[in-house]
Amino acid sequence: MWEYAPAPESRDIANLKPNYRMFVDGEFVEGGGExxxxxxxxxxxxxAEVSTAAPAxxxxxxxxxxxxxxxxxxxMPGAERAKYIFRIARLIQERGRELAVxxxxxxxxxxxxxxxxxxxxxxxxxxxxxxWADKLGYAGYGPDPRPLGVAGQVIPWNFxxxxxxxxxxxxxACGNTVVLKPAETTPLTALVxxxxxxxAELPPGVVNILPGAGDVGAAVVAHPDVDKVAFTGSTExxxxxxxxxxxxxxxxxxxxxxxxxxxxxxxxxxxxxxxGIVNGIFFNQGHVCCAGSRLxxxxxxxxxxxxxxxxxxxxxxxxxxxDKNTDVGAINSAEQLARIQELTASGEAxxxxxxxxxxxxxxxxxxxxxxxxxxxxxxxxxxxxxxxxPVLSVLTFRTPDEAVAKANNTPYGLSAGVWTEKGSRILxxxxxxxxxxxxxxxxxxxxxxxxxxxxxxxxxxxxxxRTGLEAYLDV
Amino acid sequence: MxxxxxxxxxTYKLYIGGAFPRSExxxxxxxxxxxxxFLANAAQGxxxxxxxxxxxxxxxxxxxxxxxAYNRGQVLYRVAEVLEGRREQFAAEVAxxxxxxxxxxxxxxxxxxxxxxxxxxxTDKVATVLGAANPVAGPYFSFSVPEPxxxxxxxxPQQSSLLGLVSAVAPVVATGNTAVVVASADRPLPxxxxxxxxxxxxxxxxxxxxxxxxxxxxxxxxxxxxDVNALDLTGAPEALRAELERSAAGTVKRVLRxxxxxxxxxxxxxxxxxxxxxxxxxxxxxxx
Numbered sequence: 001m002w003e004y005a006p007a008p009e010s011r012d013i014a015n016l017k018p019n020y021r022m023f024v025d026g027e028f029v030e031g032g033g034e035x036x037x038x039x040x041x042x043x044x045x046x047x048a049e050v051s052t053a054a055p056a057x058x059x060x061x062x063x064x065x066x067x068x069x070x071x072x073x074x075x076m077p078g079a080e081r082a083k084y085i086f087r088i089a090r091l092i093q094e095r096g097r098e099l100a101v102x103x104x105x106x107x108x109x110x111x112x113x114x115x116x117x118x119x120x121x122x123x124x125x126x127x128x129x130x131x132w133a134d135k136l137g138y139a140g141y142g143p144d145p146r147p148l149g150v151a152g153q154v155i156p157w158n159f160x161x162x163x164x165x166x167x168x169x170x171x172x173a174c175g176n177t178v179v180l181k182p183a184e185t186t187p188l189t190a191l192v193x194x195x196x197x198x199x200a201e202l203p204p205g206v207v208n209i210l211p212g213a214g215d216v217g218a219a220v221v222a223h224p225d226v227d228k229v230a231f232t233g234s235t236e237x238x239x240x241x242x243x244x245x246x247x248x249x250x251x252x253x254x255x256x257x258x259x260x261x262x263x264x265x266x267x268x269x270x271x272x273x274x275x276g277i278v279n280g281i282f283f284n285q286g287h288v289c290c291a292g293s294r295l296x297x298x299x300x301x302x303x304x305x306x307x308x309x310x311x312x313x314x315x316x317x318x319x320x321x322x323d324k325n326t327d328v329g330a331i332n333s334a335e336q337l338a339r340i341q342e343l344t345a346s347g348e349a350x351x352x353x354x355x356x357x358x359x360x361x362x363x364x365x366x367x368x369x370x371x372x373x374x375x376x377x378x379x380x381x382x383x384x385x386x387x388x389x390p391v392l393s394v395l396t397f398r399t400p401d402e403a404v405a406k407a408n409n410t411p412y413g414l415s416a417g418v419w420t421e422k423g424s425r426i427l428x429x430x431x432x433x434x435x436x437x438x439x440x441x442x443x444x445x446x447x448x449x450x451x452x453x454x455x456x457x458x459x460x461x462x463x464x465x466r467t468g469l470e471a472y473l474d475v
Numbered sequence: 476m477x478x479x480x481x482x483x484x485x486t487y488k489l490y491i492g493g494a495f496p497r498s499e500x501x502x503x504x505x506x507x508x509x510x511x512x513f514l515a516n517a518a519q520g521x522x523x524x525x526x527x528x529x530x531x532x533x534x535x536x537x538x539x540x541x542x543x544a545y546n547r548g549q550v551l552y553r554v555a556e557v558l559e560g561r562r563e564q565f566a567a568e569v570a571x572x573x574x575x576x577x578x579x580x581x582x583x584x585x586x587x588x589x590x591x592x593x594x595x596x597x598t599d600k601v602a603t604v605l606g607a608a609n610p611v612a613g614p615y616f617s618f619s620v621p622e623p624x625x626x627x628x629x630x631x632p633q634q635s636s637l638l639g640l641v642s643a644v645a646p647v648v649a650t651g652n653t654a655v656v657v658a659s660a661d662r663p664l665p666x667x668x669x670x671x672x673x674x675x676x677x678x679x680x681x682x683x684x685x686x687x688x689x690x691x692x693x694x695x696x697x698x699x700x701x702d703v704n705a706l707d708l709t710g711a712p713e714a715l716r717a718e719l720e721r722s723a724a725g726t727v728k729r730v731l732r733x734x735x736x737x738x739x740x741x742x743x744x745x746x747x748x749x750x751x752x753x754x755x756x757x758x759x760x761x762x763x
Contacts, residue, residue: 142744238727239727240724242723242724243724245720246719246720247716247717247721430755430757436755438756440757442615442760445758447617449612449617450617450619450756451754456704456727459727460753462754465607465609466607467619
């Protein structure tokens with residue numbers, strides 16, 4: 001293994017402030033809730049104090065969003081809305097380094113991912129949707145599809161800025177105004193995005209950002225003057241929200257958990273497949289709802305593939321998220337680390353064979369060494385439950401039919417992968433797998449033009465593409 | 476033949492998995508015309524009937540969703556052909572059920588036949604209209620196609636006994652879903668006769684299953700059933716809608732809420748076709 005000298009990105013670039021405030025009606029204001037402390041999971045130290053919303057603040061924000069919708073944004077010509085959204089895209093690009101470093105500090109993801117994936121893809125989402133704002137009549141929802149009104153949006157901590165972009169960009173393009181709650185552990189980049197929205201001179205109230213814990217999200221979702229709810233997070237909370245909205249008539253889209261199967265057939269290019277498997281489960285520490293967390297390998301190549309996989313995984317560098325050579329960063333929180341530890345312990349207890357990379361881990365912060373379980377059976381918790389960490393469960397199969405049956409043996413249905421050189425088998429497997437995204441000979445690709453979202457208990461509605469606009473239109 | 480020939484009355488039964496069973500509960504309930512005169516006894520479907528219907532719909536799903544869109548279009552067009560031949564029978568049933576004049580009933584039946592034809596023509600166009608080649612920023616080919624959601628429970632409209640029923644069921648099966656339909660509680664007879672049409676027009680057994688009975692009794696079992704993927708609330712009693720939506724959340728079902736008012740005589744939009752499809756996006760690298 002190569003030795004690398006430390007190559008840390010400077011944390012000064014993040015322009016970290018000791019205090020952050022919520023963003024309501026175009027202004028940064030103190031919230032009435034108990035301030036939260038956002039922690040740097042790479043070190044365990046407090047990064048900043050962030051004000052949170054009390055119920056009265058949620059009401060203020062929704063009222064501001066309603067006013068902005070009624071008076072300005074809902075009636076503004078699409079071509080004008082578009083220019084505001086293009087501005088946001090450009091400002092994200094201009095402040096890209098700052099956002100990337102801040103994201104890695106607050107979330108724990110490696111700087112090379114925040115720099116090369118999160119931030120550029122966030123900008124791309126605004127750029128893409130800006131162009132739709134004055135072309136909605138061509139989207140297939142009738143000549144003049146109308147917005148819904150005020151959108152209440154709740155997003156998770158795994159891609160804080162990117163999820164904000166996925167939510168805000170289509171909402172604005174379609175003419176809605178927004179009240180967004182970022183995750184409790186990762187509120188900082190969303191509040192810098194609020195600064196960007198100020199710099200872009202969006203009319204006050206069009207976007208409001210309310211940090212806080214689950215209670216703030218619940219208040220946003222339940223507010224009677226919210227017309228549309230969009231949630232990305234766990235299936236458990238998604239079900240609560242769907243239940244809560246029953247009978248209200250609010251439009252709902254959910255992007256929930258997953259337990260994706262990544263199928264490797266015996267004719268797959270194994271070295272490429274290994275890269276894809278690694279990307280599928282160790283990208284973003286495995287904090288990815290569409291992570292390829294169940295590897296299904298054809299029995300005849302299982303041993304060879306596992307050897308190659310372990311060799312490759314043992315070269316992954318786990319550590320300082322700000323180091324440009326880091327492959328796997330910090331687990332987002334102590335709570336999440338405990339959950340990963342609990343589930344991996346269950347894997348051992350249920351008889352799966354555990355292999356964990358012997359890579360060194362930092363003394364401080366929350367880290368978990370990449371782990372691969374083999375001899376996993378379908379009934380084990382590590383094959384059924386979303387671990388949301390750098391832990392891969394390996395199962396085997398003999399025939400293509402068995403592979404697909406195992407892949408589909410889950411209440412989830414967000415994503416799937418297939419590795420084979422045979423074109424007809426790719427298309428067959430892609431057809432048979434009940435999942436919203438199928439990556440063939442690749443994994444974890446995202447693009448604003450490509451709809452993303454789940455089957456079954458992975459949620460409903462799509463984000464991205466023409467299909468994704470439906471979530472924010474009254475159709 | 477005698478002038479006073481006694482007519483042969485029909486026994487109205489359920490339609491499950493291509494067969495016409497009575498309710499396993501052994502129950503039936505009297506159905507009257509709009510003026511209150513007795514028409515027939517209909518089977519009063521139970522929880523067990525609903526579960527049998529879901530099992531039949533699930534069993535039929537791989538074949539129906541895996542059939543080519545052209546094939547599904549031909550089968551659905553065939554339904555329209557067979558319906559056309561029974562226009563008079565349906566007109567009489569609709570007139571009795573809905574209390575409209577025969578002429579109006581004929582108009583509703585004609586519209587129902589035309590609705591089947593309209594949706595039959597959609598089967599092989601939905602993917603073109605709702606799907607896409609996604610111009611992603613990288614060396615990948617990415618495309619998205621609509622796929623059927625799975626087993627859809629349809630609470631058919633309570634008022635429009637045939638046209639409303641057809642308008643709700645045809646889009647569900649056009650895109651490859653299979654259906655468990657709860658017919659209008661007080662006006663179920665046209666739905667049973669429609670089942671006879673489906674049974675004789677190449678629609679594989681289990682693709683459409685029709686239950687008669689009390690909507691408020693059957694619907695909660697369908698809303699909470701883990702093997703039902705989606706729920707059309709069109710015919711749900713208003714007082715029950717929120718509770719059904721809450722049950723549906725237990726397995727993240729897709730729920731189609733009723734529109735405030737629906738004029739079934741107007742040409743529909745794509746809403747009902749879009750309601751029960753899942754967009755699947757597939758990626759593959761491009762390279763030498």
